[in-house]
Amino acid sequence: MKAKLINITKIEDSRGNLAVIEKDSIPFKIKRVYYLYDVPSNAYRGGHANKKQESLLIALSGSFEVVMDDGTERIRIMLNKPNVGLYIPTGIWREMENFSSGSVCLVLASTNYDEQEYIRDYNLFKLSKQP
Numbered sequence: 835m836k837a838k839l840i841n842i843t844k845i846e847d848s849r850g851n852l853a854v855i856e857k858d859s860i861p862f863k864i865k866r867v868y869y870l871y872d873v874p875s876n877a878y879r880g881g882h883a884n885k886k887q888e889s890l891l892i893a894l895s896g897s898f899e900v901v902m903d904d905g906t907e908r909i910r911i912m913l914n915k916p917n918v919g920l921y922i923p924t925g926i927w928r929e930m931e932n933f934s935s936g937s938v939c940l941v942l943a944s945t946n947y948d949e950q951e952y953i954r955d956y957n958l959f960k961l962s963k964q965p
């Protein structure tokens with residue numbers, strides 16, 4: 835699994851924490867930023883892989899779980915720290931669920947939005963992994 839957790843620099847003092855992401859902190863150039871909020875606890879998000887888009891997911895507030903599948907291995911990770919990002923490269927099927935109340939998922943993405951580069955059918959995703 836090529837996905838990995840990335841620690842985000844945190845500057846801490848008595849006034850609170852400041853987390854910062856700079857050009858060299860993550861493995862791609864950021865083209866787009868979006869965020870999920872007011873997500874019902876029973877909602878299921880994601881359910882796709884991307885051919886071109888790399889992304890970094892951060893639980894800015896609260897928590898949620900990410901299931902990732904690279905065609906061979908399936909792992910589940912809980913994100914619940916604003917100073918930890920989950921890097922998801924291309925070609926990984928991802929699903930997100932169990933959002934806590936008030937949670938916010940920030941997504942930094944390497945591409946502009948393009949539906950053509952999404953794979954939203956799990957069977958097609960599995961087929962894309964066959965040699």
Ligand code: TYD
Pocket residue numbers: 866868870878879880881882947
């Ligand atoms: P979707 O890919 O289902 O979100 P998630 O992976 O978080 O569950 O996107 C929901 C809708 O929003 C879908 O109709 C596509 C649209 N969308 C945009 O128009 N621009 C964007 O940058 C993104 C991420 C989604």
